[in-house]
Amino acid sequence: MKFEYLKENLQTVRDNIREACLNCNKNPDDITLIAVTKTYEADVMNASLEYGVTDIGENKVQEITRKYDDVKPGVRWHLIGHLQTNKVKYIIDKVHLIHSVDSLKLAEEISKRAGNAGLEIQILVQINVAGEESKFGTDRATALDLVEHIAKLPNIRIMGLMNIAPFDVEPETLRPNFREMKEIFDEIAKMTYDNIEMKYLSMGMSNDYKVAIEEGANMIRIGTSIYGKRDYSK
Numbered sequence: 001m002k003f004e005y006l007k008e009n010l011q012t013v014r015d016n017i018r019e020a021c022l023n024c025n026k027n028p029d030d031i032t033l034i035a036v037t038k039t040y041e042a043d044v045m046n047a048s049l050e051y052g053v054t055d056i057g058e059n060k061v062q063e064i065t066r067k068y069d070d071v072k073p074g075v076r077w078h079l080i081g082h083l084q085t086n087k088v089k090y091i092i093d094k095v096h097l098i099h100s101v102d103s104l105k106l107a108e109e110i111s112k113r114a115g116n117a118g119l120e121i122q123i124l125v126q127i128n129v130a131g132e133e134s135k136f137g138t139d140r141a142t143a144l145d146l147v148e149h150i151a152k153l154p155n156i157r158i159m160g161l162m163n164i165a166p167f168d169v170e171p172e173t174l175r176p177n178f179r180e181m182k183e184i185f186d187e188i189a190k191m192t193y194d195n196i197e198m199k200y201l202s203m204g205m206s207n208d209y210k211v212a213i214e215e216g217a218n219m220i221r222i223g224t225s226i227y228g229k230r231d232y233s234k
């Protein structure tokens with residue numbers, strides 16, 4: 001069959017998840033696998049649903065709206081890329097979880113649009129912890145402050161944190177970043193706001209998901225290892 005390779009790739013990813021979970025005494029059933037389908041069309045996406053994919057991730061609003069009607073209903077869509085405030089309205093009724101909330105302004109727009117649509121929208125707050133060599137990233141205090149402000153908005157629910165680690169690096173070097181994310185996650189989990197429910201720590205991609213799981217990720221976003229290398233020229 002044309003898409004048989006998807007089955008094999010998914011099996012390999014699931015075996016790796018199981019192995020990482022064994023290393024850290026976790027239950028593989030507690031890890032949510034998000035299949036990242038950016039640049040791939042609905043036929044490939046639908047084939048992967050046949051092999052058990054339940055959650056798909058896209059990083060662009062335009063790609064979600066373009067493919068939405070062609071993908072079999074029932075799958076959960078995740079927005080994992082940068083979201084511009086003026087595009088919130090296009091996806092507000094389509095996505096299960098927005099991973100990339102990184103400003104109060106964006107959260108306010110999501111809150112407003114969710115209210116208009118009569119929805120409660122689940123989000124993750126995106127934090128960029130500074131790596132050992134990187135001087136970029138939101139520091140812990142800024143992140144906590146942002147969470148505290150978002151927690152006061154109606155129609156929006158903070159379900160956890162998301163992190164995009166640098167790629168093309170040795171996964172082991174990211175371990176301290178992942179560990180710091182887990183620390184921030186645990187710190188926020190102690191806050192007592194009604195609309196914070198620290199359930200998901202979204203980190204780990206094809207290159208580094210085993211290390212991410214060992215350090216506390218329970219939501220991983222895998223594209224290349226399932227669908228193959230992306231072709232951006234099309």
Ligand SMILES: *Cc1c(COP(=O)(O)O)cnc(C)c1O
Pocket residue numbers: 036038059080081164205206207221222223224225
């Ligand atoms: C593309 C993308 C991924 C998946 O990356 P792979 O290396 O192909 O697994 C994960 N998260 C985000 C935010 C992405 O944009």
